[in-house]
Amino acid sequence: xxxxxxxxxxxxxxxxxxxxxxxxxxxxxxxxxxxxxxxxxxxxxxxxxxxxxxxxxxxxxxxxxxxxxxxxxxxxxxxxxxxxxxxxxxxxxxxxxxxxxxxxxxxxxxxxxxxxxxxxxxxxxxxxxxxxxxxxxxxxxxxxxxxxxxxxxxxxxxxxxxxxxxxxxxxxxxxxxxxxxxxxxxxxxxxxxxxxxxxxxxxxxxxxxxxxxxxxxxxxxxxxxxxxxxxxxxxxxxxxxxxxxxxxxxxxxxxxxxxxxxxxxxxxxxxxxxxxxxxxxxxxxxxxxxxxxxxxxxxxxxxxxxxxxxxxxxxxxxxxxxxxxxxxx
Amino acid sequence: xxxxxxxxxxxxxxxxxxxxxxxxxxxxxxxxxxxxxxxxxxxxxxxxxxxxxxxxxxxxxxxxxxxxxxxxxxxxxxxxxxxxxxxxxxxxxxxxxxxxxxxxxxxxxxxxxxxxxxxxxxxxxxxxxxxxxxxxxxxxxxxxxxxxxxxxxxxxxxxxxxxxxxxxxxxxxxxxxxxxxxxxxxxxxxxxxxxxxxxxxxxxxxxxxxxxxxxxxxxxxxxxxxxxxxxxxxxxxxxxxxxxxxxxxxxxxxxxxxxxxxxxxxxxxxxxxxxxxxxxxxxxxxxx
Numbered sequence: 001x002x003x004x005x006x007x008x009x010x011x012x013x014x015x016x017x018x019x020x021x022x023x024x025x026x027x028x029x030x031x032x033x034x035x036x037x038x039x040x041x042x043x044x045x046x047x048x049x050x051x052x053x054x055x056x057x058x059x060x061x062x063x064x065x066x067x068x069x070x071x072x073x074x075x076x077x078x079x080x081x082x083x084x085x086x087x088x089x090x091x092x093x094x095x096x097x098x099x100x101x102x103x104x105x106x107x108x109x110x111x112x113x114x115x116x117x118x119x120x121x122x123x124x125x126x127x128x129x130x131x132x133x134x135x136x137x138x139x140x141x142x143x144x145x146x147x148x149x150x151x152x153x154x155x156x157x158x159x160x161x162x163x164x165x166x167x168x169x170x171x172x173x174x175x176x177x178x179x180x181x182x183x184x185x186x187x188x189x190x191x192x193x194x195x196x197x198x199x200x201x202x203x204x205x206x207x208x209x210x211x212x213x214x215x216x217x218x219x220x221x222x223x224x225x226x227x228x229x230x231x232x233x234x235x236x237x238x239x240x241x242x243x244x245x246x247x248x249x250x251x252x253x254x255x256x257x258x259x260x261x262x263x264x265x266x267x268x269x270x271x272x273x274x275x276x277x278x279x280x281x282x283x284x285x286x287x288x289x290x291x292x293x294x295x296x297x298x299x300x301x302x303x304x305x306x307x308x309x310x311x312x313x314x315x316x317x318x319x320x321x322x323x324x325x326x327x328x329x
Numbered sequence: 330x331x332x333x334x335x336x337x338x339x340x341x342x343x344x345x346x347x348x349x350x351x352x353x354x355x356x357x358x359x360x361x362x363x364x365x366x367x368x369x370x371x372x373x374x375x376x377x378x379x380x381x382x383x384x385x386x387x388x389x390x391x392x393x394x395x396x397x398x399x400x401x402x403x404x405x406x407x408x409x410x411x412x413x414x415x416x417x418x419x420x421x422x423x424x425x426x427x428x429x430x431x432x433x434x435x436x437x438x439x440x441x442x443x444x445x446x447x448x449x450x451x452x453x454x455x456x457x458x459x460x461x462x463x464x465x466x467x468x469x470x471x472x473x474x475x476x477x478x479x480x481x482x483x484x485x486x487x488x489x490x491x492x493x494x495x496x497x498x499x500x501x502x503x504x505x506x507x508x509x510x511x512x513x514x515x516x517x518x519x520x521x522x523x524x525x526x527x528x529x530x531x532x533x534x535x536x537x538x539x540x541x542x543x544x545x546x547x548x549x550x551x552x553x554x555x556x557x558x559x560x561x562x563x564x565x566x567x568x569x570x571x572x573x574x575x576x577x578x579x580x581x582x583x584x585x586x587x588x589x590x591x592x593x594x595x596x597x598x599x600x601x602x603x604x605x606x607x608x609x610x611x612x613x614x615x616x617x
Contacts, residue, residue, distance in 0.1 A: 196476040196483065197469045204452055204463050211450035214412065215530065216438035216467035225473075 006167035011289045012282060013171060017179035019281020021240060024182040025254055026261040026273035027189060028233035034206035034268050035226040038108065038119040042127035044255025046096075046231055049130050051238030051247045052138040053095050055145055058088040063137045085147040089235070096231030104224045112219075131252065140249060145242035149177050178240040185236060189229065190270055198225060206268070260309035266319030275320060280305045352390075361582060362390030364426075365566055366411070366534060371420035373406055373590075380406045381417065382590040388534065393560055394568045395577045395598075398587035399611050404570045405447055407587070408536050411568070412444045413437035425533075439467050443532035445523040447539050447570075453512040457522050460511055461497055464529030465490040497529045501555055517548045521555075528559060535559065537569035541576055549573065553580055574612065578602065586611065 025043065032040045040046075056063065060079040069075060083091070107126065111119055150173035162168035193199040204212040205222045213219065241251055261280050265272025284304050292300030312319065352362045366388040373381040380403045388394045396404045409415040411422065413434040422429045424440065443464070452460050469486055476483045498504055501521055506514060511522060520540060527535055540556065541549045553576055559565050571577050577584060578598040586594030586601055588610040594601045601607055608614060 192477070195487075196479070197466065197471060197487070198473055198476055200459070200463060201466055203455065203459075204466075207452040207454050208450055210414075210434075210446070211452060212463075213414070213434035214438055214444055214446070214450065215463050215526065216435050217463075218433070218435045 003167055006161070006165050006169070008286070008290065010167075010169045010171070011285045013169070014175065015282035015285035016278060017171075017175045017281070018285065019278035020179040020182040020186070021237065021277075022257055022261050022281055023186055023274045023277025024233055025237050025258040026265065026277055027186060027270065028230040028237070029255075029258055029262055030268065030270055030273045031189070031202075031226050031233075032230050034270075035202055036108070036119075036205075036223055037116055038123060039116070039267070040230065041120060041123040041255070042130055043230065043234060043258070044252040045127045045130045045134070046099075046234035047238035047241070047254055048247070048249065048251040049099075049134045049238075050092055050096055050231065050235035051145060051242040051251060052134045052143070054088055054092045054147075054235070054239065055143045055242070055247050056138045057091050058083050058085060058147075061138060066139055067136055089147070089239075092235055093232060096235055097228045100224050100227035100231050103227055104220060108223065109220065127252070131249070135249075143242075143247040145239065145247050147239060147243065149174055149239075149243050151243075174240075174244055178244075181236060181240070185233070186274055189233075190274075193270060198222075202226060257305065260305035262319070263309040264312055264319055266321045269319065269321035272319055272321030280308065283308060355582070359391060359561060360564075361392045364388070365390040365424070367423040368407075368411070369421045369423060371407070371410060371417045371422070373403070373410060373415055373417045380590055381410070383420070384587070384590075384592045385420075386585045386592065386595055388566060388568055389583075390566055391560070391564050392566060392582040393556070393580050394566075395581035395584045396568060396570045396587065397572070397574075397577055397584060397601075397611065398593075401589070402587040403590045404587055405538055408444065408538055408568070408570060411437075411534075412442055412536055438530070441467075441530075441533035442536065443527035443530040443534075444536035445520070445527050445538055445540060447542070449516075449519050449523055451511045451519060451523055451526070454510070456508050456510055457503060457514075457525075458494065458498070458507045460522055461494045461525045461529045462490065464497075464526035465494055467530050468493075493531075494529050497525050500558070501525045501528070516543050520544070521552070524552075524555065528565075531563075532565060534566045534568065537567065537571075539570050539572065541571060541573055549576060556580060 025047070028043050028046075029040055032038055032043075055061075060081040060083065062068065062076050062079060065077050069077075103126065107122055108119070111122055152173055154171050154173045154176060157171050158168040191199075193202060201212070201217045202222055202225065204215065204217055205219060209219060212222075237254060238247070238251060241254055257280075261273060261276040263276075264279060265274070265276025284301050287304045288298070288301040292298060292304070352360055354360050364387045367385075368387070369385050371381050371384050372379065384403075384407070396407060398404055406415060410417050413432055413436065416431050424442075452463060455463070469490055471483045471486050475481070498507060501524060503518065503521055503525060506518060506522075511519065514522065520542075524537070524540065527537075537556070541552055544552060556567060556569070557580065560567055569581075571580075581598055583596060584594065584598050584601045585592060586604070586607045593610055594604045594607040596604075602612065
């Protein structure tokens, strides 16, 4: 197999894997937006907060340790225990559910029926608040996240492809695990929304609040459910990216990468988030390595997605799958 | 407007002077039970406007109660009070013999009260079948964990409820459009789908807000037949707002007449038809 073709396939596969992860983050946005009309600016910070909490629980960090020490003059930092990864993930999920409940109960319950821009501003406030609380609770130094995920190049694929094509594919183990987990989650979320009773109630709330009330659906319960699901998605995204590059405050910028995905796929479409994520992932990598690097000098990966989204905004603003309002006139 | 088009055999004599705790049997064999819902001195205000002024009436189990009156009389507001969308400033709502505490609309729905809306509130992004299935939500008991696992309790419940939803669809003769996205349906069919969704909840009380609006004679006959069938077969209590007097006189057991937020008539259709105040405010007289 000619090296150029093999290289293209390798880039394509890496793009797909990146794309699945983008799709997962975008799904977090879509879930909340569909059910409550809120564009959750805080989604990225939620991923950061989830990752921080996970590391903190795993290492037995004292929450608000720095603050307590500063006020009381003590020197406590760790509880001294070390919690296994799986249990820590479950506990972090509990924290995210509590967070979802608090966000709904103390913030958005009072903003029902407000303009979308007001809801959006509330999530901006929430983002800053969570970022600050995350810093106070767990500290802002970079932390390594080790949940036992395999790292490094996948040797098996490298050897197999070298023998088969004369060119060894460089595919990271972590990327493989991340994309499998993301794919499973995406499928699971879609099936949940489509087939289960709570999923049906979620779709009803996303469609018409008044009608949903009249068939006995509690709006508050569905909103807490939706924010919990978004929190779960945030946790997974936080783990994957945290394992790759450490848990640091730039993790919250993940959210920005989901914006082009949403513009491509439409803000209210679950299949749109998936397809959009894959397109952006693949497009990004292909552009960088095949067109960007040779002709434009590299580093095009960072802005390609936004350029593509810009084009879509001009020609098809509702995205590929966004809601086209069918109206009988 | 033909008055005999609803398919009923002859006229019915209903004695409205019945003890509220007793059941009685109508001429055509339906049993009307004791009071199931009672509005006591309801007053509803929007700022300075009094939409409902101290209105009291009751609804008996198994009867068809019509609420009529000119536009702006407060009929839809009354329905909204019954279904929990508006909370009256004064007065009490009594349901099944107990005073109902202020509650959210979804809690009212869970208590067995289903409704349709004047301007249609269907889930436009879903198909007819999905809409009817949402009507079953109050009857589906499996929790989040069971549903996430799916196999076993949740799947069985889904199949059971699907069967019931299909029965309702058959009953209202909308099988042909089961899978059509609701947004594409003509107005009359949308109203029927909304009725199907309300019926799917197997409600104790069914509230219909102008179910015949925008329909021609044939469609009204169909809708009237469905309403009567629902009341006859399932014993569902029905309260409906309607402007077509022929329909009201044919379908209902008792009528409440509202005008400018006050109650100006309450009794059998014949009694109300001959009430001078009602004639002046709403019905008018035929001129030769």
